[in-house]
Amino acid sequence: MATITVDGKEIYANDNALLIEELLANGINIPHFCYHPSLGKDGNCRMCMVEIEGKKRPQIACDTPVKDGMIIRTKGENIARVKRQILELELINHPVDCPICDQAGECSLQNYYMDVGLYDSRLDTAKNKKRKHVDLGANVMLDQDRCVLCTRCVRFTKNITKTHELGVVVRNDHSYISTFPGTKLSNPYAMNVIDLCPVGALTSKDFRFHQRVWFLKPEVAICDGCSRGCSLLVDHNKEKYKDDVVYRYRPKFNKNVNGYFICDYGRLSYKKENENRLLNAYIRGMESEFEYAILKIERLLKRYGPKTLFLVSPTLSLEEIYRVRTLAHKLDAAINGFDDNFDEDFKDDMLRQSDKTPNRKTLKFLAINDSKEDLLRDLKGKEFVLLIGRDDIQIIKEMGYDGSIGVMNYRDFKEKEKIDIVIPIVSHTSRQGTFINCDNYMQFSSCEIQKNIQALKVLEFVETILNDGRVTCEDVWEGGLEDEEFLGDIKFTQIKSNSMKIGR
Amino acid sequence: MGIKIVPRYGKSFKDKLYLPAIFAGMKTTMSHFAKNLSDTSNIKTECYPEMKPQDITQRYRGVHRLTHRDDGSVRCVACFMCATACPADCIFIEGKERRDGIDEKMPAVFKIDLLECVFCGGCVEACPCDAIRMDTGIFSFVAKRRKDFVLDKEQLLAHKSFEGEK
Ligand code: SF4
Ligand code: SF4
Ligand code: SF4
Ligand code: SF4
Ligand code: FES
Numbered sequence: 001m002a003t004i005t006v007d008g009k010e011i012y013a014n015d016n017a018l019l020i021e022e023l024l025a026n027g028i029n030i031p032h033f034c035y036h037p038s039l040g041k042d043g044n045c046r047m048c049m050v051e052i053e054g055k056k057r058p059q060i061a062c063d064t065p066v067k068d069g070m071i072i073r074t075k076g077e078n079i080a081r082v083k084r085q086i087l088e089l090e091l092i093n094h095p096v097d098c099p100i101c102d103q104a105g106e107c108s109l110q111n112y113y114m115d116v117g118l119y120d121s122r123l124d125t126a127k128n129k130k131r132k133h134v135d136l137g138a139n140v141m142l143d144q145d146r147c148v149l150c151t152r153c154v155r156f157t158k159n160i161t162k163t164h165e166l167g168v169v170v171r172n173d174h175s176y177i178s179t180f181p182g183t184k185l186s187n188p189y190a191m192n193v194i195d196l197c198p199v200g201a202l203t204s205k206d207f208r209f210h211q212r213v214w215f216l217k218p219e220v221a222i223c224d225g226c227s228r229g230c231s232l233l234v235d236h237n238k239e240k241y242k243d244d245v246v247y248r249y250r251p252k253f254n255k256n257v258n259g260y261f262i263c264d265y266g267r268l269s270y271k272k273e274n275e276n277r278l279l280n281a282y283i284r285g286m287e288s289e290f291e292y293a294i295l296k297i298e299r300l301l302k303r304y305g306p307k308t309l310f311l312v313s314p315t316l317s318l319e320e321i322y323r324v325r326t327l328a329h330k331l332d333a334a335i336n337g338f339d340d341n342f343d344e345d346f347k348d349d350m351l352r353q354s355d356k357t358p359n360r361k362t363l364k365f366l367a368i369n370d371s372k373e374d375l376l377r378d379l380k381g382k383e384f385v386l387l388i389g390r391d392d393i394q395i396i397k398e399m400g401y402d403g404s405i406g407v408m409n410y411r412d413f414k415e416k417e418k419i420d421i422v423i424p425i426v427s428h429t430s431r432q433g434t435f436i437n438c439d440n441y442m443q444f445s446s447c448e449i450q451k452n453i454q455a456l457k458v459l460e461f462v463e464t465i466l467n468d469g470r471v472t473c474e475d476v477w478e479g480g481l482e483d484e485e486f487l488g489d490i491k492f493t494q495i496k497s498n499s500m501k502i503g504r
Numbered sequence: 505m506g507i508k509i510v511p512r513y514g515k516s517f518k519d520k521l522y523l524p525a526i527f528a529g530m531k532t533t534m535s536h537f538a539k540n541l542s543d544t545s546n547i548k549t550e551c552y553p554e555m556k557p558q559d560i561t562q563r564y565r566g567v568h569r570l571t572h573r574d575d576g577s578v579r580c581v582a583c584f585m586c587a588t589a590c591p592a593d594c595i596f597i598e599g600k601e602r603r604d605g606i607d608e609k610m611p612a613v614f615k616i617d618l619l620e621c622v623f624c625g626g627c628v629e630a631c632p633c634d635a636i637r638m639d640t641g642i643f644s645f646v647a648k649r650r651k652d653f654v655l656d657k658e659q660l661l662a663h664k665s666f667e668g669e670k
Contacts, residue, residue, distance in 0.1 A: 099583030099632050100609040114506040133608060209599035209609055212584045240593055 002068035007075055013066045020048055020061040028074060031083060031112045033198045034150040035062040038260045039159060045150050047112065049082050050074050058082050080116045088118050093128040093173055095145045103200030105213040109148060130176050136166075137184030138264065139191055139205040144176040147201035153177060153193040160261070161350075163187040177201070189350065191268075192261045195250060206268060207248045211237060216247060221447035222435050223249065224315055224428050225266035226346065227355040229437035230258035231499070234270070234429050234447045243452045246273040246429060256441050256499050263352050270429075278412045278424040279453055285417025290454045293423050297386070297406055298465055300421065301331060304384035304404070308333035311375075311396070312368070313389030314341075314357035316458060317433020317445070319476040321362055323462040324388060326480070330466065334378040337363040337370040339390070353438050361436040365486040365502070375399065388458060393419065410455065424455040431457050432473050434495060436502065442490070443499040444473075553644070560641045560666055565625045567642040568616055568655070569663035571635055575606070578661060580635035582611040586627035594620035595627060614657040618645055641666025 002015045006028060013022035018041060023030050033045035041062040049058040053071035058079060073079060090109065098104040130144035154166045154177065165185045169178050179185055185193075194204045216235040223230040231254035238244040249270045251262040281293035288296075301308060310328045312321050314337055321337070328335040339357055347354040363370045369378060379385070379401050386406040387393065391413045393405055404420045407413075410427040429447045436442045463471045470479045477492035490500055518524055540547050550557060560566075571579045582599035600612035627636050640663045647653050 097608075099585065100581045100607065104583075117506065119508050209582065209601060212588070214588065215584075240596070 002066050002070075004066060004068070004070040004072060006072045015068065016065045018062060019050070019064040019066050019070075019072070022066055023050075023061060023072075023074070030061055030074060031108070031115070032062060033108060033148050034152065036152055036196060036260075039152055039155045039196075042151060042155065045148065046086050047083070049079060049086070051076070051079055083112070083116045084118050087113055087116065088122075090148055091121075092123060093145070094148075095127065095132075097146075101143075101146065101200035102203040102208050102213070103146075103197075107200055108198035128173055130174075134178075135205070136179055136202075137190070138186050139268075140185055140194060141203045141205050141208060142177060143201050143203070144178075145201075146199050147177055147197075148199050149175055149177070150198060152196045152198070153202060156193050156196055157185075157187070160192075161187045161189050165190075166193075188263050188265065188348065188352065189261055191264045192251070195260075204248070211247045215239075218250075219429070219447035219449065220252060221429050221445040222358065222443050223262060223266040223269065224358040224435075225263070225269045225356065226353040227358060227360060227438040228258065228351045228353050229358045229435050229441070229443060230254070230262040230266055230351060231443065232262065232266075232447075234449070236429070236449050244449050246270045246449065254443075254499055256501070257437060257439075257443065258351055261351070263350075265346075265352070272411070273427050273429050273449075276412050277427065277453060278410060278422070278455075281424065281454075282416045282419070282422040284420060290423075290456075293421060294456065294461070294464065297421050297423060300384055300404065300406065301333075301386070301465065304333075304382075306332040307381065307383040309378055309382045309385045310335040311385055311387045311390070312337050312363075313387075314339050314360040314363055314370070315428070316359065316389040317431070317435060317473075318359065318362045318366075318442075319433050319473045319481065320389070320458040320462075321359070321366060321368065322481050322484075323459055323466075323470075323476055325366055325368060327462050327466060334382065335368055336375050336378045337368045338372055338375040338395070339370070339392075340372075340395075355438065358437070359435045361438070361440060365436065366484070389425070408456070408458070408461070423461075424453070425461075426451070426455045426457050430455070431459070434473065440502050441499050442495060442502050444495050444497075446496070560643075562639070564641065564643070565623050565628075565638040566640045566666070567618065567645055567663065568621075568627070568636055568638050568660055569640050569665065570614065570657065570660040571637055572661070573606070577604070577606060578610055578635075578657075579633055580611050580614060580631075581607055581609050581633055582614075583609075583632065585630040585632060586636055589626040589630035591624060591626060592620045592622050594618075611657060614660060616655050616660065618653045618655060619650065636660075637665065639665045639667075 002013050004013050011026050030048050032048040034042040043063045048061040050061045051073040052059050132143050134142040136142050157163050157166045165179050168175050194202050215237045218233045218235050221232045221234045223232050231252040233250040233252045235248045236246045249267050253260050281288045281290050310324050312324050325335050341356045342354050344354045346352050383403040388408045391407050391409045406421045408423045408425045416422050430449050432448050434444050460471050470476050474492050573579050587595040587597050594617040596615040597611050598613040602610040
């Protein structure tokens with residue numbers, strides 16, 4: 001441990017760590033373009049200058065190791081002047097087209113310039129023009145004019161994905177980022193360069209021009225694209241006279257699960273939250289009143305009792321599966337979680353997993369059968385199957401089942417007339433819940449977007465039947481889930497704010 | 505975040521006293537009062553709405569218009585600055601990719617709800633491109649249905665400035 005003094009305040013830092021790391025970790029604002037915790041230092045942008053006592057000139061914080069007793073100044077006229085000069089150089093060829101730039105509002109260059117900029121240009125020669133809106137492939141758009149040549153994107157394809165698609169070509173102030181001739185950016189993680197790019201040089205073709213970022217409200221969730229369960233920020237907004245719309249997913253840093261990145265498949269999976277939603281309840285294919293359909297399903301459960309099978313999806317949350325299990329036990333009915341949504345081609349050695357459901361581990365921990373054989377056995381003698389969070393009725397049809405079927409899902413599907421009752425439930429980002437990933441890390445998804453569509457929450461549905469007043473995740477944890485052996489001493493208040501590894 | 509400080513005018517001692525300006529104003533008022541009192545046939549009252557006023561000043565805030573570039577195309581780049589500044593939240597924009605090579609972005613939809621607008625001029629101030637103005641001289645806007653008060657992009661582009669400029 002080393003003690004360093006920053007702007008007159010003492011802080012404790014790790015010996016020999018990079019100064020910028022320790023300063024950022026202590027919440028001290030150090031402007032930087034090229035340094036990124038996942039990519040390390042590069043020392044090319046000179047934006048991270050600090051004054052160190054005993055050194056003649058300002059030094060870059062990203063390439064200075066911490067030493068005990070260092071005295072550092074990050075503020076003051078001296079250092080502001082240095083930054084202003086660097087920014088002036090940075091802007092010599094920058095188009096400053098913030099009005100049409102999608103990064104405006106979350107752009108490092110814009111923020112730093114507003115902090116210490118010169119504001120009035122001293123330049124009267126024409127700017128170097130390069131190419132704007134170059135389609136790099138993989139949904140990434142490049143604006144060579146706006147690039148500050150920090151090489152974060154280049155280092156990402158070099159060090160992280162090791163696909164080497166991007167490079168800097170041509171010298172001095174004609175340099176620009178490009179793919180190699182005839183090739184495109186193409187790897188399953190390519191869109192992460194959009195988040196890495198500190199300016200608006202790399203923007204998402206998918207998100208471009210759909211919304212200005214300052215309107216977006218970020219919310220914390222987890223990706224349900226595969227069993228890795230990456231931490232996400234869900235950016236959504238409700239425009240006046242319109243329904244709430246999810247505009248994009250971004251990775252949220254989680255050192256236990258996904259680090260700084262997510263895969264492109266997961267990033268684009270936000271679309272299912274907006275599109276193709278089930279908007280009505282149906283009884284044998286006929287639109288039905290929502291409340292009536294709920295009453296009807298309660299009646300069906302009462303009528304069939306032990307002859308019921310709850311077929312839950314591993315996309316449901318821990319709380320939801322737990323509560324459905326409680327309901328099943330109460331009715332003396334069966335519960336099963338078989339789902340064959342695996343894709344071996346999807347798996348890679350970074351994040352993606354072949355199991356494309358986010359919560360299969362929960363089924364194991366709650367001792368719920370999830371194999372095909374179990375399902376065949378559980379189906380025997382059943383007269384009512386209720387699918388929750390899924391609509392793959394062909395699974396049970398193929399097994400020769402021809403009794404009554406109920407479906408509760410968020411997605412619209414065909415051939416509803418073959419099903420006795422269909423009830424829309426809320427989608428992944430519209431309800432809170434806990435998920436256990438492939439490495440047994442448990443995470444809480446707190447995103448709960450209120451959509452203006454009639455849809456039921458599974459927890460509310462179970463509560464209307466059990467009638468015990470437990471409708472929130474907290475109620476469920478306190479009402480018995482916390483006593484489950486596999487959870488050890490983990491309490492709801494802990495899981496709410498941290499991801500935690502559970503036993504076994 | 506920093507703030508760019510724009511210099512203010514009217515800092516002299518005389519400006520700060522206010523009184524000279526007030527008396528100058530009162531002088532105009534009193535001279536009109538005396539003139540009108542001595543010659544009632546020339547009073548500048550108009551029989552609105554049969555007669556329309558002809559003396560709209562440059563700074564009058566009428567119904568909005570979207571301006572054009574020199575080549576006649578839409579100037580707006582759908583940056584949402586106006587919609588962000590609008591206190592009534594009555595500007596509805598959807599951006600899209602512009603493919604004619606003139607610029608990168610343009611509005612696909614641009615609507616202003618005149619029933620919600622408070623005619624503050626905030627949008628005009630906020631626009632970095634001089635793409636929206638309130639110099640049409642249209643000061644009364646009549647319609648029978650609510651939705652007719654919502655002007656779309658085509659209507660806004662068709663409005664001319666009261667001096668005839670596009
Ligand atoms: S495109 Fe962005 S990330 Fe890549 S070098 Fe330029 S500024 Fe840096
Ligand atoms: S790796 Fe899996 S969990 Fe992570 S973003 Fe991709 S699909 Fe989602
Ligand atoms: S004049 Fe004011 S209220 Fe009306 S659209 Fe412009 S900013 Fe909004
Ligand atoms: S009118 Fe001006 S401020 Fe409004 S979106 Fe268009 S360019 Fe931006
Ligand atoms: S962040 Fe230190 S030189 Fe770029």
